[in-house]
Amino acid sequence: DGGITQSPKYLFRKEGQNVTLSCEQNLNHDAMYWYRQDPGQGLRLIYYSQIVNDFQKGDIAEGYSVSREKKESFPLTVTSAQKNPTAFYLCASSIRGRRGEKLFFGSGTQLSVL
Amino acid sequence: AQSVAQPEDQVNVAEGNPLTVKCTYSVSGNPYLFWYVQYPNRGLQFLLKYITGDNLVKGSYGFEAEFNKSQTSFHLKKPSALVSDSALYFCAVRDMVKTSYDKVIFGPGTSLSVIP
Numbered sequence: 001d002g003g004i005t006q007s008p009k010y011l012f013r014k015e016g017q018n019v020t021l022s023c024e025q026n027l028n029h030d031a032m033y034w035y036r037q038d039p040g041q042g043l044r045l046i047y048y049s050q051i052v053n054d055f056q057k058g059d060i061a062e063g064y065s066v067s068r069e070k071k072e073s074f075p076l077t078v079t080s081a082q083k084n085p086t087a088f089y090l091c092a093s094s095i096r097g098r099r100g101e102k103l104f105f106g107s108g109t110q111l112s113v114l
Numbered sequence: 115a116q117s118v119a120q121p122e123d124q125v126n127v128a129e130g131n132p133l134t135v136k137c138t139y140s141v142s143g144n145p146y147l148f149w150y151v152q153y154p155n156r157g158l159q160f161l162l163k164y165i166t167g168d169n170l171v172k173g174s175y176g177f178e179a180e181f182n183k184s185q186t187s188f189h190l191k192k193p194s195a196l197v198s199d200s201a202l203y204f205c206a207v208r209d210m211v212k213t214s215y216d217k218v219i220f221g222p223g224t225s226l227s228v229i230p
Contacts, residue, residue, distance in 0.1 A: 004157075006157075035220075040123070040222055040223070041222060042118075042204065042220040042221055042222040042223055043158075043204070043220040045217070045218075088155075090157055090158070092157075092158075100146055100163065100165045100208075102148060102160040102163060103148075103150075103158070103160070103218065104160075105150075105157030105158045105159070106157050107155075107156055107157045108155065108156065108157050110155070
């Protein structure tokens with residue numbers, strides 16, 4: 001089945017630690033996105049990538065980093081500079097350049113601070 | 115600036131009754147409008163979209179939405195609610211104004227509870 005796989009489902013971060021969230025898709029989509037979800041705030045865009053080896057900051061990129069070395073993969077690193085990392089993180093993908101296309105989402109990763 | 119509002123944090127409806135989840139938007143150009151649903155601890159699933167044409171759009175699971183340009187609204191509706199419809203619903207807009215990235219703006223979400 002085609003889709004987006006996020007891992008792990010739950011992740012715990014210690015003080016000063018960097019952690020990496022995995023996102024893999026087999027939909028052959030060019031565009032991939034990372035969103036952060038906090039209760040009552042909807043989804044906020046962290047980073048997006050429209051093509052391999054290129055990515056752009058979203059609205060809340062501070063304290064996060066990404067890479068896009070392969071079309072299928074778009075990992076997100078939450079660095080120690082992110083002081084409030086506890087949230088539900090969602091990865092999504094879509095066909096690039098077509099605004100009418102919907103987003104496909106993974107099942108999310110819940111990150112908590114120990 | 116682009117924005118999406120969902121004026122109700124919570125909507126409660128009895129099973130079998132019609133339901134409405136409200137959404138209003140503000141964009142600089144013509145909008146592409148979407149509804150997504152999220153079940154607990156899951157990602158979002160696409161329900162329906164409005165691009166152009168008929169103002170009444172039909173989607174998955176019996177849901178429909180009505181685009182009203184004059185009121186800048188895109189309310190989600192279902193004639194008869196099911197308990198399994200209980201979830202978090204997000205309205206989203208994609209602006210048609212040409213930019214290097216066609217950004218998707220999400221509303222804050224509305225929690226729907228269908229009471230047996």
